[in-house]
Amino acid sequence: MDLKPGSRWKSAVCSAECVVVRPPKSAGVLGCGGAPVVALDGTASGGTVDPAFAGGVLIGKRYVDETSGIEVLGTKHGQGSLSFDGRALALKEAKPLPASD
Amino acid sequence: MQTTLLLDIAADADPDLRAVGDWTLAEMRAQAKRAAAAAASDNVGQIVYCGLNGAIVPQLLFGAGYAGLPFCPLNYRLPDEQLNALVARTAPALLVVADEMAARIGVHEGVTVMHVSAFEAAMCTAPEFDGYAENDTAVLLFTSGTTGAPKAAVLRHENLTSYILNTVDLLAAEADETALVSVPNYHIAGISAILSSVYGGRRIVYLSAFSPEDWVRTVDVERVTHAMLVPTMLDRVLDAAANAGSSLPSLRALSYGGGRMPEPVIARAMTALPHVGFVNAYGLTETSSTIALLGAEDHRTAFAATNPAVRRRLHSVGKPLPGIEIEIRGADGKSVLAAGESGEVYVRGAQVSGEYLGKKITDDKGWFATNDGGSMDAEGYLFVEGRLDDxxxxxxxxxxxxxxxxxxxxxxxxxxxxxxxxxxxxxxxxxxxxxxxxxxxxxxxxxxxxxxxxxxxxxxxxxxxxxxxxxxxxxxxxxxxxxxxxxxx
The missing domain is CATH 3.30.300.30 (ANL, C-terminal domain)
Incomplete structure (x- = not known):
């Protein structure tokens, strides 16, 4: 799983899609809904969302794992939630800024 | 991450949202991919544009991105000789030039010249570029070169996407939000406005060239909600609005930057347009636009204050953006000064390029010396005093x-x-x-x-x-x- 910045992924088990904004410091597995994500143009295996990873992905929100440093942007809503090597990613709260340009 | 991904994400999420004029996000992406196909060729190293603002600008910006080429808009206001000297420096390049300006451009080795009308015709028959190309460099902007030959500032995709992801929420704009862009396309704010608006889901309306009367008329006709002006434009806009009998009722937010704002002008603007939130934005070409801003609430608080320390913040450029660090350093370029002391403004962050073609000038820890004098008060508000050269x-x-x-x-x-x-x-x-x-x-x-x-x-x-x-x-x-x-x- 080459989680380079700008790479696009989708959940194998729900409708969620995401983009890697910052790569992890070392290799690992990005999951959604408890299953490894697949490349956006790949084929989703299907299956069900693991209730332990069912918090949901929201479009436009960013999710981070402090241990690995990975940061992921939600680009399509889905029921599953994101994880890295089994650790749940946390929602990154951002204060809205006024437009400056 | 490539800047085209910002357009891809937005267009996938809301394809029918209007992006520029009447073009939707999906149409804008299709146009950009046709521009990429029409422009890409083995002997083109970058896509250069010389012309006024219009939908062609985002089409070329994103088209260059899809084709894996840097985009380089030129300052058409330069005298012919200087303009041609810049054109020669862009080789190997495709230059897309406004029809009415084409006669000003000479013959330069390695530069293919196409009129905008011919390029748009080529786009009509071009397929959508379906390859995938990447380039580190997104945009090259020639600085104004008031001290010698203009330098080409290098803005990498990573700089620009960091700026957008740190400051704009995807498609968070209200459905009716419209931005009026009147800064020229060869200015950093002309580039960042495209990226912010597309990713934030705010429609862009272009003013092809600035005049205060056209600006006021366009705000009223297009029901513009957001705009950016340089300080010298604001006073003239207020005059034109008063003459036209318009209170600019659709306007919600007006940002300004690019120079010192005289207090009488901002005071006049805040009094004349009480429904508008003013934002003072400070940034440089080399920092991918804004690095600090003073928001609407801070403006109102400072404007109403009797405490001189708070009132003074009307002159401040506010606080650093997320992901940006700012230090005020002494003349040695090393010592970090205390609150209230004046020195040189240093900045660090992923959006900071600090780079010219062939020359990176950030230090080994990533700090960029802005050449602006400034100070920071005890609350962290930044005050910019002007170029150190001055x-x-x-x-x-x-x-x-x-x-x-x-x-x-x-x-x-x-x-x-x-x-x-x-x-x-x-x-x-x-x-x-x-x-x-x-x-x-x-x-x-x-x-x-x-x-x-x-x-x-x-x-x-x-x-x-x-x-x-x-x-x-x-x-x-x-x-x-x-x-x-x-x-x-």
Whole structure:
């Protein structure tokens, strides 16, 4: 799983899609809904969302794992939630800024 | 991450949202991919544009991105000779030039020239580019080059996408939000406005070239909610709105930057447009646009304040953006100064490029020296005093022109002014003031005003009165022109 910045992924088990904004410091597995994500143009295996990873992905929100440093942007809503090597990613709260340009 | 991904994400999520004029996000992406197909060829190293604002600008910006080529918009206001010198430096390139400007461009080895009309015709028949290409460099912008030959600032995809992801929420704009873009496309704000608006889901309306009357008319006709102006434009816009009898009712947010905002102008604007939130944004080409901003609430608080420390923040550029660190350093370039002390503004962050073609000038820890003088108050508000090159050194004392100009502008007889250093046998430099007077003004009264507000060593010793000060089209005062003109006197 080459989680380079700008790479696009989708959940194998729900409708969620995401983009890697910052790569992890070392290799690992990005999951959604408890299953490894697949490349956006790949084929989703299907299956069900693991209730332990069912918090949901929201479009436009960013999710981070402090241990690995990975940061992921939600680009399509889905029921599953994101994880890295089994650790749940946390929602990154951002204060809205006024437009400056 | 490539800047085209910003468009891809937005267009996938809401394809029918209007992006630029009547083009939707999906249509904008299709157009950009046709532009990429029409432009890409083995002997094109970058896509260069010379022309006014319009939908062609985002099409070329994103088209260049899809094709894996840098986009380089040129300053069409330069004299022909300088413009052609820049064109020659872009080879190997495809130059897309506005039809009405094409006659100004000579023949340059390695530069293929296409008129906009011919390029748009080629786009009509081109397939959508379906390859995938990447380039580290997204945009090349030539600096204004007031000191020698213009330098090509390099903005990498990583710089620009960091800026957008740190400051804009995906498609978070209200459905009716419309941004009026009147800054030229060769200015960093013209580039960042495209990326912010597309990713944030705010429709762009272009003013092909700025005039205050057209600006006011376009705001009213297009129901513009957001706009950015340079300080010299704001005063003229307020005049034009008053003449047209418009209170600009659709406008919600007005940001300004690119130069010092005179207090009487912002005070007038806040009084005339109480429904508008004002944002002061500070940034440089080399920092991918804004690095600090003073928001609407801070404006209102400062404007209403009687405490001088709070009131003073109306002159501040606010606080650093997320992902940005700012330090004020002393003359050695190393020591970090305490709150309230003036030094040079240093900045660090992923959006900071600090790079010109062939030359990276950030230090080994990633800090970029802005060449702007400034200070930070105890609450972290940044005050920018102007270019360090413009500081007047009089008898060993460093004097910032900005402070004296602010003080002069507060005098009712002063419509506009500039303070410059002039050669002086006794002090090395002496302070000269160039004043555009409103009604009658005499230098004795103005000198007394400065002496009372500041101190005698900051009181100009040479006074000149003129009809108009020289600004460039992005609102920068051309101090060097004034220095040259008045140095003999």
């Amino acid at each position: 500081v007047i050194v009089r008898g060993g004392e460093n004097i910032s022109p900005g402070e004296i100009e602010d003080c002069l502008r507060a005098h009712p007889a002063v419509a506009d002014c500039a303070v410059i250093g002039l050669p002086c046998a006794q002090w090395g430099e002496k302070i000269g003031a160039v004043v555009v007077a409103r009604g009658g003004a005499d230098e004795g009264a103005l000198a007394a005003h400065i002496r009372a507000a500041l101190r005698s060593t900051k009181t100009p010793e040479a006074w000149f009165f003129t009809e108009e000060l020289p600004y460039n089209e992005t609102g920068k005062l051309l101090r060097r022109d004034l220095k040259k003109l008045y140095s003999g006197g």
